[in-house]
Structure formats: C-alpha cells, structure tokens
Amino acid sequence: MVANMKWDYTALAPSYVMRPDYAPDAIDALCALTGARPGHLVCDVGAGVGHLTLPLLDRGLMVDAVEPNDAMREIGLRRTADRTRVAWFDGTGEATGRPAGRYDLVTFGSSFNVTDRSLAMLETARIGKPGAWFACMWNHRDLDDPFQAEVEAMIHALVPDYDYGTRREDQTAVIEGSGLFGAVERIEGRILHTVPAVDWIRAWESHATLQRQAGDRLPAVLAGIAGFVAARGLTSVVVPYTTRIWTAQLR
Numbered sequence: 530m531v532a533n534m535k536w537d538y539t540a541l542a543p544s545y546v547m548r549p550d551y552a553p554d555a556i557d558a559l560c561a562l563t564g565a566r567p568g569h570l571v572c573d574v575g576a577g578v579g580h581l582t583l584p585l586l587d588r589g590l591m592v593d594a595v596e597p598n599d600a601m602r603e604i605g606l607r608r609t610a611d612r613t614r615v616a617w618f619d620g621t622g623e624a625t626g627r628p629a630g631r632y633d634l635v636t637f638g639s640s641f642n643v644t645d646r647s648l649a650m651l652e653t654a655r656i657g658k659p660g661a662w663f664a665c666m667w668n669h670r671d672l673d674d675p676f677q678a679e680v681e682a683m684i685h686a687l688v689p690d691y692d693y694g695t696r697r698e699d700q701t702a703v704i705e706g707s708g709l710f711g712a713v714e715r716i717e718g719r720i721l722h723t724v725p726a727v728d729w730i731r732a733w734e735s736h737a738t739l740q741r742q743a744g745d746r747l748p749a750v751l752a753g754i755a756g757f758v759a760a761r762g763l764t765s766v767v768v769p770y771t772t773r774i775w776t777a778q779l780r
C-alpha cells in the first residue's frame with residue numbers, strides 16, 4: 530500500500546540503505562530521558578528500511594515497525610530478519626492500525642514531516658500507554674562544512690527555490706501546540722558518515738526532498754556533485770551530520 534503518493538519512496542528504496550545512521554549518543558540520550566529500557570515496546574512509524582528500528586532493537590527494545598511503502602518495508606524486513614523482537618506492519622503515521630494504549634515510545638525517524646503532523650500526534654496519543662513518549666528526529670547534514678557549503682551553493686544555483694521544508698524546522702511549537710504533550714525536550718548528537726565517493730553520489734539519488742524539488746534538473750545536480758568529487762580526486766567522502774531529536778511525554 531502506498532498511502533500518499535506525494536511521499537512515494539518506491540524508487541528510492543534500494544539506495545535508502547546507504548543513508549547515514551543516527552548519532553548513537555543521541556539515541557542513548559533519548560532512551561535515558563524517556564526511560565526506554567529492554568523489554569519496553571516501541572512503535573517506529575515510517576520505519577522505512579529500518580535505520581531507526583535497528584538501533585532501537587540493539588538497545589533491547591521491542592519494536593513494531595509501521596511502514597506504508599512495500600519496497601521500503603520489504604528491505605526493512607530483510608535487514609531485521611535475524612531479530613526476534615521486531616514485527617513489521619503496513620500503516621501510516623495517521624492510521625498505524627496498531628492497538629490503543631500499547632506503546633511506551635512512539636518514534637518517527639525522518640518521517641514526521643511526511644505525515645499530517647496533527648493527525649500523527651493524535652494517533653500517537655491513541656496508541657501510547659498513559660505517559661508514553663513521542664519522539665521525532667532527523668539527520669541534518671552540516672551545511673557549514675566547507676565542502677557541503679559548496680555542494681549547497683551548486684544545488685541552489687540549479688534549483689533556486691530549493692528548500693528543505695519541515696524536515697529542518699524546529700518542531701517544538703507544533704508538538705506543544707497540539708496540547709497532547711508536556712514540555713518538549715531537545716537532543717542533539719554529531720555523527721560523521723564516511724562513504725565511498727561512488728556511494729555518496731548514488732545516495733543523492735535517494736534524497737527525496739531534492740528529487741521532488743529538482744524535477745528534471747536532478748541529472749544536472751547529480752552531475753554537479755559528481756564533478757566536485759572528481760575535481761578533488763576523492764575516493765571517499767566524510768559527511769558531518771547532526772542528529773536532532775524532539776521528544777515529549779503524553780499528558
């Protein structure tokens with residue numbers, strides 16, 4: 530099932546596996562703050578190919594992974610096939626299909642922005658236990674890094690109205706404005722993602738925001754990125770990211 534074609538990840542699924550992990554210390558801090566511990570049950574919404582599901586499982590949590598896109602979910606299923614504490618479900622943030630009052634923590638790894646956030650928070654309140662926690666997070670590439678700044682300038686030259694939209698916005702007002710949660714806590718962690726240059730270029734093909742906004746200018750953007758890598762003779766690229774998490778407890 531594809532719930533919302535505007536956010537159809539089918540074509541991006543194979544290269545999505547190469548996206549960077551979330552900063553481990555940020556995930557640890559989230560678990561510490563929310564009291565999530567082995568045996569607790571998490572609903573990981575928009576779980577994709579499992580980038581957040583896997584580190585949650587690594588910390589002993591049980592995870593129900595909800596993902597509407599068949600191609601993403603199939604890869605996620607494969608990547609977690611050797612894990613016993615995970616189950617995958619077809620569903621969306623707005624309608625997870627999961628039972629009411631079941632979860633200790635409901636997570637949105639780079640997926641809160643692809644939902645109707647008001648409906649997704651209402652659904653979180655429905656499926657969460659009393660006092661359950663909500664968390665949404667993204668990996669933000671550090672655009673101040675000199676190499677990344679050059680790449681950004683090139684993208685903006687080709688796609689002048691390029692905008693990262695809600696995935697780079699502060700989520701605090703939206704979460705607190707729902708009236709469903711207590712005060713929002715913020716967590717940040719840095720992570721360096723070192724990738725073979727060819728994989729880094731290919732990973733741009735999985736950049737949903739760029740793909741949507743560049744349209745038929747995408748080949749030129751990808752050629753520009755490949756040109757930067759070739760000009761520097763890079764065989765691998767070190768890409769700095771900041772994992773940013775917004776988390777709050779149900780009232």
Ligand SMILES: C[S@@+](CC[C@H](N)C(=O)[O-])C[C@H]1O[C@@H](n2cnc3c(N)ncnc32)[C@H](O)[C@@H]1O
Nearest residue numbers: 536538575576577580598601621622638639640
């Ligand atoms: C950017 S990916 C993130 C995947 C993964 N959680 C991660 O951290 O890398 C966004 C995912 O949200 C899914 N998605 C699209 N619409 C959705 C919706 N309405 N509710 C929940 N997930 C949705 C997409 O299919 C995709 O797998």
